[in-house]
Amino acid sequence: MATTEWNRRHILSLEDFTLAEYDIILRTAASFREVLTRRTRKVPTLQGRLITNMFFEPSTRTRSSFELAAKRLSADVLNFAPGTSSLTKGETILDTAKTYLAMGTDMMVVRHKQAGVPQAIAREMERLGTHVGVLNAGDGLHAHPSQALLDLFTICQYFDPDSPRTELLKGKKIAIVGDIVHSRVARSNLWSLMASGAEVHLAAPPTLIPKQFLEAFRSNSGSLSIHWQIEPALDNADIVMTLRLQKERMGEHLLPSLREYHQGFGITRDRLALCQSHVRIMHPGPVNRGVELSSEVMDDERISLVQAQVTSGLAVRMALLYLMGGGKGP
Amino acid sequence: MATTEWNRRHILSLEDFTLAEYDIILRTAASFREVLTRRTRKVPTLQGRLITNMFFEPSTRTRSSFELAAKRLSADVLNFAPGTSSLTKGETILDTAKTYLAMGTDMMVVRHKQAGVPQAIAREMERLGTHVGVLNAGDGLHAHPSQALLDLFTICQYFDPDSPRTELLKGKKIAIVGDIVHSRVARSNLWSLMASGAEVHLAAPPTLIPKQFLEAFRSNSGSLSIHWQIEPALDNADIVMTLRLQKERMGEHLLPSLREYHQGFGITRDRLALCQSHVRIMHPGPVNRGVELSSEVMDDERISLVQAQVTSGLAVRMALLYLMGGGKGP
Amino acid sequence: MATTEWNRRHILSLEDFTLAEYDIILRTAASFREVLTRRTRKVPTLQGRLITNMFFEPSTRTRSSFELAAKRLSADVLNFAPGTSSLTKGETILDTAKTYLAMGTDMMVVRHKQAGVPQAIAREMERLGTHVGVLNAGDGLHAHPSQALLDLFTICQYFDPDSPRTELLKGKKIAIVGDIVHSRVARSNLWSLMASGAEVHLAAPPTLIPKQFLEAFRSNSGSLSIHWQIEPALDNADIVMTLRLQKERMGEHLLPSLREYHQGFGITRDRLALCQSHVRIMHPGPVNRGVELSSEVMDDERISLVQAQVTSGLAVRMALLYLMGGGKGP
Numbered sequence: 001m002a003t004t005e006w007n008r009r010h011i012l013s014l015e016d017f018t019l020a021e022y023d024i025i026l027r028t029a030a031s032f033r034e035v036l037t038r039r040t041r042k043v044p045t046l047q048g049r050l051i052t053n054m055f056f057e058p059s060t061r062t063r064s065s066f067e068l069a070a071k072r073l074s075a076d077v078l079n080f081a082p083g084t085s086s087l088t089k090g091e092t093i094l095d096t097a098k099t100y101l102a103m104g105t106d107m108m109v110v111r112h113k114q115a116g117v118p119q120a121i122a123r124e125m126e127r128l129g130t131h132v133g134v135l136n137a138g139d140g141l142h143a144h145p146s147q148a149l150l151d152l153f154t155i156c157q158y159f160d161p162d163s164p165r166t167e168l169l170k171g172k173k174i175a176i177v178g179d180i181v182h183s184r185v186a187r188s189n190l191w192s193l194m195a196s197g198a199e200v201h202l203a204a205p206p207t208l209i210p211k212q213f214l215e216a217f218r219s220n221s222g223s224l225s226i227h228w229q230i231e232p233a234l235d236n237a238d239i240v241m242t243l244r245l246q247k248e249r250m251g252e253h254l255l256p257s258l259r260e261y262h263q264g265f266g267i268t269r270d271r272l273a274l275c276q277s278h279v280r281i282m283h284p285g286p287v288n289r290g291v292e293l294s295s296e297v298m299d300d301e302r303i304s305l306v307q308a309q310v311t312s313g314l315a316v317r318m319a320l321l322y323l324m325g326g327g328k329g330p
Numbered sequence: 331m332a333t334t335e336w337n338r339r340h341i342l343s344l345e346d347f348t349l350a351e352y353d354i355i356l357r358t359a360a361s362f363r364e365v366l367t368r369r370t371r372k373v374p375t376l377q378g379r380l381i382t383n384m385f386f387e388p389s390t391r392t393r394s395s396f397e398l399a400a401k402r403l404s405a406d407v408l409n410f411a412p413g414t415s416s417l418t419k420g421e422t423i424l425d426t427a428k429t430y431l432a433m434g435t436d437m438m439v440v441r442h443k444q445a446g447v448p449q450a451i452a453r454e455m456e457r458l459g460t461h462v463g464v465l466n467a468g469d470g471l472h473a474h475p476s477q478a479l480l481d482l483f484t485i486c487q488y489f490d491p492d493s494p495r496t497e498l499l500k501g502k503k504i505a506i507v508g509d510i511v512h513s514r515v516a517r518s519n520l521w522s523l524m525a526s527g528a529e530v531h532l533a534a535p536p537t538l539i540p541k542q543f544l545e546a547f548r549s550n551s552g553s554l555s556i557h558w559q560i561e562p563a564l565d566n567a568d569i570v571m572t573l574r575l576q577k578e579r580m581g582e583h584l585l586p587s588l589r590e591y592h593q594g595f596g597i598t599r600d601r602l603a604l605c606q607s608h609v610r611i612m613h614p615g616p617v618n619r620g621v622e623l624s625s626e627v628m629d630d631e632r633i634s635l636v637q638a639q640v641t642s643g644l645a646v647r648m649a650l651l652y653l654m655g656g657g658k659g660p
Numbered sequence: 661m662a663t664t665e666w667n668r669r670h671i672l673s674l675e676d677f678t679l680a681e682y683d684i685i686l687r688t689a690a691s692f693r694e695v696l697t698r699r700t701r702k703v704p705t706l707q708g709r710l711i712t713n714m715f716f717e718p719s720t721r722t723r724s725s726f727e728l729a730a731k732r733l734s735a736d737v738l739n740f741a742p743g744t745s746s747l748t749k750g751e752t753i754l755d756t757a758k759t760y761l762a763m764g765t766d767m768m769v770v771r772h773k774q775a776g777v778p779q780a781i782a783r784e785m786e787r788l789g790t791h792v793g794v795l796n797a798g799d800g801l802h803a804h805p806s807q808a809l810l811d812l813f814t815i816c817q818y819f820d821p822d823s824p825r826t827e828l829l830k831g832k833k834i835a836i837v838g839d840i841v842h843s844r845v846a847r848s849n850l851w852s853l854m855a856s857g858a859e860v861h862l863a864a865p866p867t868l869i870p871k872q873f874l875e876a877f878r879s880n881s882g883s884l885s886i887h888w889q890i891e892p893a894l895d896n897a898d899i900v901m902t903l904r905l906q907k908e909r910m911g912e913h914l915l916p917s918l919r920e921y922h923q924g925f926g927i928t929r930d931r932l933a934l935c936q937s938h939v940r941i942m943h944p945g946p947v948n949r950g951v952e953l954s955s956e957v958m959d960d961e962r963i964s965l966v967q968a969q970v971t972s973g974l975a976v977r978m979a980l981l982y983l984m985g986g987g988k989g990p
Contacts, residue, residue, distance in 0.1 A: 036434055040378030042406075048700030050728070061429060064408050068380070068433055071406050076702075076731050078724050091946035099721060099945065102970035103728055104696055128961075285429065286421030301458075310432030366764055370708030372736075391759060394738050398710070398763055401736050615759065616751035631788075640762035 006323045010122045010134045013143040014191035019166050022152065022192060026164045028319035028327075029153050029312070036072070036315060046075035046325055052105040054080045054097070054121075055137070056112040061285060062137055062147075065310070066109045069317035073325075078105070097121045098128075107133045107324055115140030133324040141184050147284055148188030150316040152196070154309050155239055158280055169196035169222075173276075175233040176202050177265055178243030178292060180209040185284050186243055194222035201225045203233035203265065207254040230265050234274040241282045242267055242292040258291050268294045272303065280305045336653045340452045340464045343473040344521035349496050352482065352522060356494045358649035358657075359483050359642070366402070366645060376405035376655055382435040384410040384427070384451075385467070386442040391615060392467055392477075395640070396439045399647035403655075408435070427451045428458075437463045437654055445470030463654035471514050477614055478518035480646040482526070484639050485569055488610055499526035499552075503606075505563040506532050507595055508573030508622060510539040515614050516573055524552035531555045533563035533595065537584040560595050564604040571612045572597055572622040588621050598624045602633065610635045666983045670782040670794045673803040674851035679826050682812065682852060686824045688979035688987075689813050689972070696732070696975060706735035706985055712765040714740045714757070714781075715797070716772040721945060722797055722807075725970070726769045729977035733985075738765070757781045758788075767793045767984055775800030793984035801844050807944055808848030810976040812856070814969050815899055818940055829856035829882075835893040835935075836862050837925055838903030838952060840869040845944050846903055854882035861885045863893035863925065867914040890925050894934040901942045902927055902952040918951050928954045932963065940965045 006024055035043055051070040055063050063079065070077045078100065097108065108125075110118040118136035125132040138144040155174075156164030174193055180186045180202050193200050199222060202209055206228050217224055227233045234240065249255045267281060281297060282305045289295045298304055336354055365373055381400040385393050393409065400407045408430065427438065438455075440448040448466035455462040468474040485504075486494030504523055510516045510532050523530050529552060532539055536558050544554060557563045564570065579585045597611060611627060612635045619625045628634055666684055695703055711730040715723050723739065730737045738760065757768065768785075770778040778796035785792040798804040815834075816824030834853055840846045840862050853860050859882060862869055866888050874884060887893045894900065909915045927941060941957060942965045949955045958964055 038378075041380075041434060042378040048698075048702040050701075060411055064410070064430075065433065068406070068408060076728070078728060080724070081720055092949065095946060095949075098967055099970050100724075102967040103725065103974055104701060104971070286425060289422065289425075307428055307432040310429050311434070314433055368708075371710075371764060372708040390741055394740070394760075395763065398736070398738060616755060619752065619755075637758055637762040640759050641764070644763055 006327075009131070009324060011145050011320055011324065012119050012122060012134065012136045014145050014148055014188050014195075017191065017195065019195060022149075022166050022195065024323065025149055025316065025319055026153055026156055026166070028323060029315040030157070030164055032072075032318040032322070033157075033312070033315040035318075036311070042072055042074060044074045045322055045327065046070070046073040049075045049106045049325060050078065050104050051075045051107045051109065051321065052078045052080060052100045052103075054100070054108055054110045056082050056093070056110075056117070057138065058082065059111060059138070062111065065313045066137065066317055069314055069321055072314070072318055073321055075106075075321070078103070093117060094121065094124050097124060101125065101128070101130060101132055105132060107135065107321060109135045109137045110139075111137040112139055115142035135320060135324065138184055141182055141187070143188045144184040145188050146313070146317055146320060147185050148192050149320070150309060150313040151185075151189055151241065151282060151284075152192045153316050154282065154305055154312040157312065158239075158305065158308075166196040169193065169198040171197065171199065172238045173199045173201065173236055174239045174241065175237040176200060176241045176243065177230060177233060177267065178204055178208070179245050179249060180204050180243065182208070182246065182249070183243045189241065190217050190224070194224060196222065198222045199225075201227060201233040201237070203227045203230045205255065205261075205264065208249075230271065231274060234271055237275040237279055239280055239282065240267060240272075240275060244284060244286070245288060245291055258288070262291050262294075266290070266292060266294060267297050269296055272297065279303065282306065282309060285310070336657075339461070339654060341475050341650055341654065342449050342452060342464065342466045344475050344478055344518050344525075347521065347525065349525060352479075352496050352525065354653065355479055355646065355649055356483055356486055356496070358653060359645040360487070360494055362402075362648040362652070363487075363642070363645040365648075366641070372402055372404060374404045375652055375657065376400070376403040379405045379436045379655060380408065380434050381405045381437045381439065381651065382408045382410060382430045382433075384430070384438055384440045386412050386423070386440075386447070387468065388412065389441060389468070392441065395643045396467065396647055399644055399651055402644070402648055403651055405436075405651070408433070423447060424451065424454050427454060431455065431458070431460060431462055435462060437465065437651060439465045439467045440469075441467040442469050445472035465650060465654065468514055471512055471517070473518045474514040475518050476643070476647055476650060477515050478522050479650070480639060480643040481515075481519055481571065481612060481614075482522045483646050484612065484635055484642040487642065488569075488635065488638070496526040499523065499528040501527065501529065502568045503529045503531065503566055505567040505570045506530060506573065507560060507563060507570060507597070508534055508538070509575050509579060510534050510573065512538070512576065512579070513573045519571065520554070524554060526552065528552045529555075531557060531563040531567070533557045533560045535585065535591075535594065538579075560601065561604060564601055567605040567609055569610055569612065570597060570602075570605065574614060574616070575618060575621055588618070592621050592624075596620070596622060596624060597627050599626055602627065609633065612636065612639060615640070666987075669791070669984060671805050671980055671984065672779050672782060672794065672796045674805050674808055674848050674855075677851065677855065679855060682809075682826050682855065684983070685809055685976065685979055686813055686816055686826070688983060689975040690817070690824055692732075692978040692982070693817075693972070693975040695978075696971070702732050702734060704734045705982055705987065706730070706733040709735045709766045709985060710738065710764050711735045711767045711769065711981065712738045712740060712760045712763075713797075714760070714768055714770045716742050716753070716770070716777070717798065718742065719771060719798070722771065725973045726797065726977055729974055729981055732974070732978055733981055735766075735981070738763070753777060754781065754784050757784060761785065761788070761790060761792060765792060767795065767981060769795045769797045770799075771797040772799050775802035795980060795984065798844055801842055801847070803848045804844040805848050806973070806977055806980060807845050808852050809980070810969060810973040811845075811849055811901065811942060811944075812852045813976050814942065814965055814972040817972065818899075818965065818968075826856040829853065829858040831857065831859065832898040833859045833861065833896055835897040835900045836860060836903065837890060837893060837900060837927065838864055838868070839905050839909060840864050840903065842868070842906065842909070843903045849901065850884070854884060856882065858882045859885075861887060861893040861897070863887045863890045865915065865921075865924065868909075890931065891934060894931055897935040897939055899940055899942065900927060900932075900935060904944060904946070905948060905951055918948070922951050922954075926950070926952060926954060927957050929956055932957065939963065942966065942969060945970070
């Protein structure tokens, strides 16, 4: 394998990632995954460096994952809490970012309900001539690259625990089921899965997956199909990725009821029979039990990768912070 | 002293604790109490281990104590914040626990306003074949074992600073005054005090201490009496433990007024004259001044153990995390 | 320079600070400023010591600065969160402080919307015979010494990066513009700037700067003038310090509108032409863009010291915690 170097300071979207970059991340995450099995699950890599979690949109789960990844790398962490912050006092987001820059922040992990905020912060850091790296931890409906990368790692590790790599996805059928149009997770996954050569099948009610959605992803090496019913997507699938359904969608009249959604698109044991026998189920969490997945499926630890995704998340985020911080792939 | 080993992974209730177990905790806490007097009050015992504080019911004081205990043992700590969490998004408590398990949590410290939640999490951790230990930091009206253990340590250390041990309590008269029926602290204290052979006297208005309350605690080695007036409980008492009065009780018509409660059951200097001259006053905090205790009594550092309880709390919680984490008693 | 030793346990107000003390702080901060430029920006100075941030009045920015300063010195940090605290349960502030004392706190950083709270806590710590130091991180309208000290450091470092010292301020004209009467930052700055021999010119609408305000500061070595228009204050100024305008002032009928305030007292490029050509602009943050400063001025990194103030804040707070913790000046 060629010793490709990592040259990316920010991780904002997967749109222009190369296969080589995905593979560096997978290899690096695999080595951190091994660190996490030791009794002392800590490395001194980022000792004395400062990582600021700027979660303008709150998220305990993702923030905990990044905070722990930073601590496992021995970095110091500041958590920006929007509730009691200067933002309520009229400060702009870029001013907030510059304040944390002036405190000596090396990397910023940014989540915001508006698309483009992490990119704007990254541009400002470049304009100021800093070396600060920005990681997009979710911006509006746009992107959530670390979630897609942990999903990629989870799938590749499932197919080859010792050597997760993108080529394992070539020709695999991967179903993505649920609220595609409102999902930054789905968007980011599409870039990585199709770049890896997977056959991606999207399934959702027509209101949650417009036809024109496909255009953006045309040029990739994998294939992409859209279904308004779940069965053709599950048929012979190797992996089924489910998406979280936001209850707000009901208020917007995009969905009749949670019950009807589950009847049409929920993953049940019966429906799993359509897939390959080795199929595994994924979900970015938190799961609405009885909506996206039946409790029976979710609690079947033989077929659910939901917990594995959380563990992968830690290893992948350690890898991303490590690479952004100047580390070279293993 | 026999070298008894510690074999308990979870600390959920004191109901089935043995005297030997109490004594291991007291000895271990005493050794950590000594560590806390050093200039560098830190030991590397739990380096690289992860402790997650899951306080579904918020509590700055108890959470700070556990967080600091973990840090003094060099563990990493994640604080789960219910306000901004996935729980508001419909995730179940067990799913939340499994998420933190998948992040590599070694021990969970759980507080919930509903009785039984820490036990349910512990059962799930066992069912999954994990080695994660669960510590009940307060569940509904049921139990608050670490508070009772720090109270035990505080009392024993008062009677013998060099060698706190359960036998010091044999035949001691201990009054517990206040809202017994709604107090998980009182329930947990009853197990440890009576197992140690103390003579426990409960005092409260009839609405806050039903007669049938006694049944559960019949089989223990100490003795238990109930009084609807405070004087017989204080008479010749060695220790007076007061309980926090929740102001909500008034709304439930269980109490006439805070003022009347204080007249009937508040600890004042006059009432202390009924006790032994060496009597000491305890309270789990935070104190409602002028309700459970007069300010005069509370601020008299010669007779109040309230601050000592907080310091004991840190030493005892270090001991519990240490023992749960596989350490053997000193 | 005489080797003066540091003998102050608490930092509550700058009212009685000596020039020698200011200079120790400046030298110590300069040495920490250098530490912060290293790759590993951490020193083991306060390893195992405990610093508790007691921010009864919330503040992400100042709390982050103190938290990071403590971590850079390798101290452990507890953050007291007023929202979920025992205070809502009726505990007094002194009881809260004593609880954190009993947990082993070495230093308390206290912010409260009421003047005098940090002083009361410091008195209680003295009365109890403890060695705990208290740092006032802002009390009501009274004082905010660490902000004034970081402002002092920022100005002195601007005039001599290698050797910041108070004598650099002798005869310098410093304008302070804005809501003087409601500003604890202005009050604290007046003590340090005038003690250093600066010529301080205050400018504000009459409602925000009463004449009698001057009385308290009469005895200092610098000079103090008041202006109800901005031009004489800016005329030939070396430094312009702007103050944050609280929007609440409008409700109190002390100000017509933000727009009129900006027309009368906002710093614009035109107005800067009145000052010395080397003039620099300061603001404690967060800035209301278009109110205290025009965006054009704020974003001009050649003349704004706003980011430098944040960086200075970290170095100065490290110095203060270091000195309070028993370190001697370099």
